[in-house]
Amino acid sequence: MNRSADETNRQSLQVDLGERSYTIHIGALGIREPAEFAKLLDPLIAGQQVAVITNETVAPLYLDAVLGALGQRQVDVYQLPDGESHKNLASFEAVTTFLLEARHNRTTCLIALGGGVVGDLCGFVAATFQRGVDFIQIPTTLLAQVDSSVGGKTAVNHPAGKNMIGAFYQPKAVLADTTVLATLPPREYAAGLAEVVKYGVIDDVEFFRWLEANVAALRSRSSDALQQVILRSCASKAKVVSEDERESGRRAILNFGHTFGHAIEKLAGYGQWLHGEAVAIGMVMAADLSVRHCGFAQVDALRLRHLLEALGLPVTLGDQELETQAMIEAMGLDKKVSDGQLRFVLARQLGEVYVCDDVSVQTLKAVLDPSQS
Numbered sequence: 181m182n183r184s185a186d187e188t189n190r191q192s193l194q195v196d197l198g199e200r201s202y203t204i205h206i207g208a209l210g211i212r213e214p215a216e217f218a219k220l221l222d223p224l225i226a227g228q229q230v231a232v233i234t235n236e237t238v239a240p241l242y243l244d245a246v247l248g249a250l251g252q253r254q255v256d257v258y259q260l261p262d263g264e265s266h267k268n269l270a271s272f273e274a275v276t277t278f279l280l281e282a283r284h285n286r287t288t289c290l291i292a293l294g295g296g297v298v299g300d301l302c303g304f305v306a307a308t309f310q311r312g313v314d315f316i317q318i319p320t321t322l323l324a325q326v327d328s329s330v331g332g333k334t335a336v337n338h339p340a341g342k343n344m345i346g347a348f349y350q351p352k353a354v355l356a357d358t359t360v361l362a363t364l365p366p367r368e369y370a371a372g373l374a375e376v377v378k379y380g381v382i383d384d385v386e387f388f389r390w391l392e393a394n395v396a397a398l399r400s401r402s403s404d405a406l407q408q409v410i411l412r413s414c415a416s417k418a419k420v421v422s423e424d425e426r427e428s429g430r431r432a433i434l435n436f437g438h439t440f441g442h443a444i445e446k447l448a449g450y451g452q453w454l455h456g457e458a459v460a461i462g463m464v465m466a467a468d469l470s471v472r473h474c475g476f477a478q479v480d481a482l483r484l485r486h487l488l489e490a491l492g493l494p495v496t497l498g499d500q501e502l503e504t505q506a507m508i509e510a511m512g513l514d515k516k517v518s519d520g521q522l523r524f525v526l527a528r529q530l531g532e533v534y535v536c537d538d539v540s541v542q543t544l545k546a547v548l549d550p551s552q553s
């Protein structure tokens with residue numbers, strides 16, 4: 181992973197994965213200026229065919245600009261309806277059929293223009309269409325820019341579970357234009373910040389301190405602050421992914437707060453909490469568990485809670501208390517369970533976490549229902 185600053189308002193980061201290495205471009209990339217954006221896209225597109233996969237919310241905002249940068253190639257556009265419920269096999273089949281009917285061949289290049297839903301689906305189509313074609317990520321949510329577009333996980337959901345059908349498949353490049361975040365709804369923006377805070381906890385205490393010092397700039401979506409946030413988040417994610425591309429070990433630390441978060445999402449009913457909101461509450465629980473199980477400093481658990489709150493995120497379930505037993509069961513069914521053990525990513529200190537599988541049910545209950553302890 182190498183960082184380089186081309187110009188002050190944009191930077192790039194190389195993800196080192198041998199021949200699957202690629203560059204993440206971050207900053208004001210000129211997505212609204214076709215001539216400017218074409219300079220980034222042209223070298224990435226080998227053939228004469230391109231298909232842009234986007235959705236009905238993002239298309240009116242950014243599609244024309246991106247089409248303007250694609251020049252004289254054959255360009256086809258598939259617009260999905262908005263929402264997680266469309267990240268499924270039916271959409272996968274519809275996009276594949278669309279590509280076949282428009283006669284796309286092995287040299288086509290797919291472009292994912294949207295949030296994580298569009299990126300995950302488009303990436304999975306790219307992984308499988310004619311046994312794999314090039315794809316470029318143009319993530320348009322903060323969550324997609326700091327998390328889902330990096331790392332090569334692609335998937336669709338099955339009625340039996342989220343992301344149950346997918347592939348590891350790396351993009352040719354990621355173009356994260358910070359200016360598109362201006363139109364993101366406030367809750368979606370804050371939800372992305374939860375994953376950003378996660379990187380500070382799992383990998384980079386310096387970054388955690390920087391976030392604490394820059395809350396106002398983050399809340400106002402300052403482009404300089406966002407460029408820093410995306411660069412440092414992607415650097416952490418790329419580092420972890422480079423060490424363990426297929427999640428056989430270390431990559432699991434990216435799930436800090438997620439064992440709780442997934443259980444909250446599931447029990448409250450999908451759609452009640454945004455993923456990042458559930459992860460924020462989950463990280464506060466994971467920090468509490470770390471205090472009780474492995475000596476994480478209480479004062480640092482409080483700092484985490486305060487930072488999340490300052491960024492506009494929920495840190496408790498509020499009046500939506502969930503049954504302790506139901507939470508434990510929901511976690512037991514979580515896919516991060518290995519060999520029947522409950523697995524948690526716990527913090528030893530800010531910036532240092534480890535995967536732990538010897539948490540007692542009693543300690544866990546104390547976290548879920550502090551009134552009982």
Ligand SMILES: NC(=O)c1ccc[n+]([C@@H]2O[C@H](COP(=O)([O-])OP(=O)(O)OC[C@H]3O[C@@H](n4cnc5c(N)ncnc54)[C@H](O)[C@@H]3O)[C@@H](O)[C@H]2O)c1
Nearest residue numbers: 237262295296297298320321323324327328333360363364
């Ligand atoms: N592949 C991975 O490693 C990975 C990691 C984390 C999450 N994910 C997946 O990502 C998905 C969630 O992604 P998400 O949070 O980006 O949700 P999303 O794609 O549903 O986007 C959130 C909302 O914002 C809208 N939107 C997108 N860009 C916008 C913009 N610039 N302006 C205004 N509105 C905009 C979308 O249309 C949608 O309504 C989930 O399916 C999750 O499983 C994947």
Ligand SMILES: [Zn+2]
Nearest residue numbers: 375438455459
């Ligand atoms: Zn997450």
